[in-house]
Amino acid sequence: MVNLDDLKKEALNLLKDEKVKYIIGYTEGSNGTSAAPAFIKNPEDTDKLVWNPGCFHNLTRFLRDEKKRKAREKHPDERPVGIVVKGCDSRAINVLLQEKYIKRDDVFILGVSCESTGVIDEKKVAKKLKGKKAQKIEWDTNRNLVVTTEDGTTKIPADEVLAERCVECPVHSPVVYDIFFGDKIKRTTDAQFKSVEKIENLSQKEKWDFWKKQFDKCIRCYACRSVCPMCYCDECVVDTISFAVTADTTAEEKAQRIKWIEKSPTPSETFIYHIIRAIHLAGRCIDCGECERVCPLDIPIRFLNKKLEKEAKSLFDYEVGFDPDQLSLVSSFKDEDPEDFIR
Amino acid sequence: MKKRTGVFVCHCGINIAGTVDVKKVADKLGKHKAVAHSEDYVYMCSDPGQNLITNAIKEHKLDSIVVSCCSPTLHEKTFQNAAKAGGINEFQSEIANIREQCSWVHKDKEKATIKAEKITRSAVERVNKNESLEPISFPVTRRAMVIGAGIAGIQAALDMANTGYEVVLVEKNPSIGGHMIQLSETFPTLDCSQCILSPKMVEVSKHENIKLLTYSEVQEISGYVGNFNVKIKKNPTFVDPDKCTLCDECTKVCPVLTSDEFDLGLTGRRAIYMPFPQAIPATYTLDDKHCPGLLPIACGKCADVCDPGAIDYDMKPEIIEEEVGAIVIATGFDLYEKEEMGEYGSGKYPDVLDGLQFERLCSASGPTQGEVLRPSDHKVPKEVVFIQCSGSRDPEQHCAYCSKICCMYTAKHAMLYKHHVPDGQAYIFYIDIRSGGKGYEEFVQRAVEEDGVVYLRGKVSKIFEYNGKIRVWGVDTLAGKDIEIDADMVVLAQAMRPSKDADKLAKLLKISIDKDGFLQEAHPKLRPVESVTAGMFLAGAAQAPKDIPEAVAQASGAAAKALAILSQENLFHSPQVAKSIPNLCTGCGMCVDVCPYDALSLKNGKVEVNEVLCEGCGTCSATCLRAAIEVKNITPYQIYEMINASLGG
Incomplete structure (x- = not known):
């Protein structure tokens, strides 16, 4: 079992010894089921850290802000940032290392094992509670979610409330860390790509109709992009607003900014946005599922990324986030790679 | 700034004008806001056509041109030069390919004309955003390397060395000479192969401009045309050639007997050996794979008897680095293994030989001193069956291609056999006789008429041992009969295949191989001696099956191509x-x-381009998620404008 007190103690020591700038972790959220990201600078605040089934956020996304902040500072604090990561999140760190976006010394990783469970899908829990408000949630030792409401406690089997990605998760515990909390349990899954099969089994027309319906909902709020640890480009192909302008950006460069996609959320443009994002995440997405979780319109974005993850694995035997030194999917090849699509 | 572009639409005879209304394309484009002048002409690539462009640039004060014609691989350079002659930067010229990408692939003239307009319009958009560029100049390392020292490699090395440039000749075997030195006589003149090759070998060894590295293999290569850096591993021979007096005492005491590569297993050799008497360099090699114990020394007999002390068991592989400007690859061929031929006994029967073994059997320096004898019982074979296309022209089982030289050498074999055994009978099974070449057809006729060789048109289905003979089951398709011959010896004209490990070398050198594993030429007709990589040239059977005169001709061609680089101080x-x-x-x-040319590197967290290495392929640009790298004059912005132009009405 993950001992929260150990986590708090280590965090306290790190801050007291001034080994880290601050710690990105989880704290109690406002609605009982969800935890909330916390940025802890004062040693005494380490007591606010929590570890529970509602810690579903991928905190590595905040490393992007840290990097940008640091770039702006004249005399940046070179100490690392402490960060609490789950198995999936730790793979995101490996991708950021692989892409040289961060250096290993930039982070002090507090790796927490998901052991035999994972994190919850809030929507699944809400359905089970039928409108009641949770005050506290935790896993018991028999893979049950113990929910405390004003009416007392109820037990729900883990498999009924786990986030889908946790059911399909191949790692369960951090693959890169400085300190490890909990038990290193080897767990395998034979259902790593089960969710995509639902879509794969549809006919071409059914697929088209499905995605048309889904993308029609999209309001292009870009929450999926904002929450994604891999969407760290300064300039995104979909919106001219984010184009990087620095002191040496010439008028000619500004004039040559291409508007590949219209801003309006019309079906064709929205399709292109999601397809480009999926392609740009091929071989980079570590399936933290955050894009889908934050979507206000419930678009199953994760299917797209999961499908590409499956393609990468089945075609090229490529899995991302385990080795920061491996070449990226698109910049590497093996002699035995299939090439029957070249005609 | 508004551009003044000129548009020139080519008819290409009827190649384009037959499907595209070229006048209409020129008229339409003439109305484009950036186009100051447009016209069409029957052959834009002709001299008058080029003059027309040059004059139009001057007359209409054009600052850029678009030529709507064939593929840029053909005439991009032509029109860049025409632009230059007109006084504008050569990179202000673009090609709109309306032949391969339009007229040749369409039938509907109206629609093809619209498409040609769109292609041309997008080229106008592109050229409007082109930068004026100047070619990048860099110095040349004026030395060459030749990989492989068979006849092709020797010829290429001598040709280059004789013009005064230094040549590094690398050979993986202990001696140079390749397969030609194994041959007995050569068709169609029947002159002795060793007699015509060994003078060239001697010339190589004595040539002051040739640095010979035998028993050596290329390990690593970096750089680019004009400046290659090659790392070569020189394997230890364990014999110091300078001390060795060729007394031959070492082979007398060596206890090991192994199969002789030079005689293709027809004889044996010792673990310390000289490949053949005329070997260059003339020295012994200790074969560490067969020596009973080198490290630690378990035998040591050869060193004991070596008076000059030439044998050094501590010799280590040596890595030699060479800087060269051009490379000729002449790695030659190997025969398709007899073991692959299940229908012909999988190499089990001693009296079933391949073509090269038969050469050794006929050779005056061969295992039998030129007497044709059966390897099994040393009797003179009275009936010999020669089987052509053994492994060749058999796409289902073996090699799809024709090995080209077998028709001729089988005729020669049959003839040589008759010269050695006048009362013997030679049969040749063939599919077709391919005797294109100077004096070749006459040679085959001579075999039939003067030497009474029986040609049987048909395939052999099976051969097997029967009563001490080799029974051959075949068919004569002209007579429509099954044939059964109890032969004393069978000779298989095995297919030629690329030499072993040629594919690995090709990968190292970053040149491509074709579907059969032969080295790929840049263009099958117009650039047959060039590889797709600049500065690397192909010679001999490494590129395709070929006979000696062809290999020599290609070697001289490759040498001339390499010299064209070496003769310049700077390349562009x-x-x-x-x-x-x-x-x-x-x-x-x-x-x-992802860069296939190693042209990119990271410096202070940002990418940097080595402009000399970069070939402008654009793979980087396609890979970059952030559009942070692009290729000059084909930038994303230009592509975007081109797409707009082709989509717009």
């Missing part, structure tokens, strides 16, 4: 290379990993 490189946009670069290094 296209400036249409990648350019990084540091603001957008996050330093992820994907482009660095």
Whole structure:
């Protein structure tokens, strides 16, 4: 079992010894089921850290802000940032290392094992509670979610409330860390790509109709992009607003900014946005599922990324986030790679 | 700034004009706001056509041109030169390919004309955003390397060395000479192969401009045309050639007997050996694979008897680095293994030989001193069956291609056999006789008429041992009969295949191989001695099966091509290379990993382009998620404008 007190103690020591700038972790959220990201600078605040089934956020996304902040500072604090990561999140760190976006010394990783469970899908829990408000949630030792409401406690089997990605998760515990909390349990899954099969089994027309319906909902709020640890480009192909302008950006460069996609959320443009994002995440997405979780319109974005993850694995035997030194999917090849699509 | 572009639409005879209304294309484009002048002409690539462009540039004060014609691989350079002659930068010229990409692939004239307009319009958009560029100049290392020292490699090395340039000749075997030195006589003149080759070998060894590295293999290569850096591993021979007096005492005491590569297993040799008497360099080699114990020394007999002390068991592989400007690859061929031929006994029967073994059997320096004898019982074979296309022209089972030389050498074999055994009978099974070449057809006729060789048109289905003879089951398709011959010896004209490990070398050198594993030429007709990589040239049977005169001709051709590089102090490189946009670069290094030319590197977290190495292929640009690298004159912005132009009405 993950001992929260150990986590708090280590965090306290790190801050007291001034080994880290601050710690990105989880704290109690406002609605009982969800935890909330916390940025802890004062040693005494380490007591606010929590570890529970509602810690579903991928905190590595905040490393992007840290990097940008640091770039702006004249005399940046070179100490690392402490960060609490789950198995999936730790793979995101490996991708950021692989892409040289961060250096290993930039982070002090507090790796927490998901052991035999994972994190919850809030929507699944809400359905089970039928409108009641949770005050506290935790896993018991028999893979049950113990929910405390004003009416007392109820037990729900883990498999009924786990986030889908946790059911399909191949790692369960951090693959890169400085300190490890909990038990290193080897767990395998034979259902790593089960969710995509639902879509794969549809006919071409059914697929088209499905995605048309889904993308029609999209309001292009870009929450999926904002929450994604891999969407760290300064300039995104979909919106001219984010184009990087620095002191040496010439008028000619500004004039040559291409508007590949219209801003309006019309079906064709929205399709292109999601397809480009999926392609740009091929071989980079570590399936933290955050894009889908934050979507206000419930678009199953994760299917797209999961499908590409499956393609990468089945075609090229490529899995991302385990080795920061491996070449990226698109910049590497093996002699035995299939090439029957070249005609 | 508004451009003044000239549009020139070519008819290409009826190649384009037959399907595209060229006048209409020229008229329509003439109305484009950036086009100051447009016209059409029957052959734009002709001299008058080029003059027309040059004059139009001057007359209409054009600052850029678009030529709507054939593929840029054919005439891009022509029209760049025409632009230059007109006084504008050569990179202000673009091609709109309305032949391969339009007229040749369409039938509907109306629609094809619209498409041609769109292609041309998008080229106008592109050229409007072209930068004026100057070719990048860089110095040349004026030495060459030849890989493989068979007849092709020897010829290429001598041709280059004789013009005064230094040549490094690398050979993986202990001696130079290749397969030609194994041959007995050569068709169609029947002159002795060793007699005509050994003078060239001697010339190589004595040539002051040739640095010979035998028993050596290329390990690593970096650099680019004009400046290659090659790392070569020289394997230890364990014999110091300078001390060795060729007394031959060592082979007398060596206890090991192994099969002789030079005689293709027809004889044996010792673990310390000289490949053949005329070997260059003339020295012994200790074969560490067969020596009973080198490290630690378990035998040591050869060193004991070596008076001059030439044998050094501590010799280590040596890595030699060479800087060269051009490379000729002449790695030759190997025979398709008899073991692959299940229907012909999988190499089990001692009296079933391949063509090269039969050469050794006929050779005056061979295992039988030129007497044709059966390897099994040393009797003179009275009936010999020669089987052509053994492994060749058999796409289902073996090699799909024709090995080209077998028709001729089988006729020669039959003839040589008759010269050695006048009362013997030679049969040749063939599919077709391919005797194209000077004096070749007459040679085959001579075999039939003067030497009474029986040609049987048909395939052999099976051969097997029967009563001490080799029974051959075949068919004569002209007579429509099954044939059964109890032969004393069978000779298989095995297919030629690329030499072993040629594919690995090709990968190392980053040149391509074709579907059969032969080295790929840049163009099958017009650039047959060039590889697709600049500065690397092909010679001999490494590129395709060929006979000696062809191999020699190609070697001289490759040498001439290499000399065209060496004869220049500086080379020029296209400036249409990648350019990084540091603001957008996050330093992820994907482009660095993906670059096939090693032209990119990371410096202070940003990508940097080595312009001399960059070929402008654009793989980096396609890989970059952040559009932080692009190729000059084909930038995303230009592509965007081109797409707009082709989509717009």
